[in-house]
Amino acid sequence: MSLLGALLLPATLCLAQQPNIEQVGAAGQANLQALAAGSPAVLPSSVRNEVIGSPYADQRWLPAQLIMSNKVPLAPVPLKYDVYNKRLLMRLVDRPKDSLQLDDRLLERFILQEPATAISPARQRVFRRFTDAPVATHRTQYVEVLQDGKFSLLKQYVKLLHKAQTGAYSNGNRMDELEDKPNYYVRGSNGTAVPVKLNLKQIQSAVPELSAALQATPGAKTAKTEADWVAVFKALNARP
Structure with missing residues (x-):
């Protein structure tokens, strides 16, 4: 089954009822698995990994809420927006050391949860299409x-x-x-x-x-x- 097919399958189940809080747990993690490309993404670098600056909108792994056009419920996931390569990278609970590319074809927006610091409160950062x-x-x-x-x-x-x-x-x-x-x-x-x-x-x-x-x-x-x-x-x- 293709990644898109794996993602669409739980979407048909959601048509019968609205997503509830239980679906954000195991089901949410399962849906995230369907969004992963399946192999660690190669981060952009020069041959000798000597690049000044960052390809990311934010260098940190920040918890993110993913809003899908097909209303499939997803668990929060650590995310990075790779601006230079025009892709989203995420980390799953069972693969915390790997950077996986998100299949974002059905993604409408993502909301980064930025933690509080000594000089600023916690805030949400909304990215949309x-x-x-x-x-x-x-x-x-x-x-x-x-x-x-x-x-x-x-x-x-x-x-x-x-x-x-x-x-x-x-x-x-x-x-x-x-x-x-x-x-x-x-x-x-x-x-x-x-x-x-x-x-x-x-x-x-x-x-x-x-x-x-x-x-x-x-x-x-x-x-x-x-x-x-x-x-x-x-x-x-x-x-x-």
Whole structure:
């Protein structure tokens, strides 16, 4: 039976009744097994494993809730989003040392559970399919929902690979480097995600319907960082 067939089989059983808490246990683990590619995934690296930077959205293994389009219940699973290779890696209870590739064809979203630290509380990080992307080829990829509401702030993770330079005229950099080059989008009332830069004038220009509201939103005139703009959009969406 194919992986997709193994995944669809329990889905037919779910049509007769709604998933309950018991299904998240043994049944949830069984469904996760159907999502695994079956062999340890080879993590991206150079020949000598010398790469500056990380291919992941987050380097940590974080517990994740997986939301499937066919409503199959799944147990939480440690997950990493490999941005550079456009894949999701997970670890199963019975294979804690292996990184397995997730068969994500029926995955709608995943929610990373980020633990509390000394300076920040625990939080949930929602990644969904980028179905409203302005570029059609991006619509099967994932985007992080930094702030949701009438106006959503979205983050598309992008990793650029700079190959090591060799030869007599190289600049001395002999390691490949992965550079973070995220793209940000604002989803307005028309349901389309518009690319933006995180500064007030550019957002006002790209999303004219937000111009006046942003002008009156606390923090918008001085916001510079991603965290600043998350706070601005939270305040913006809280307004009546």
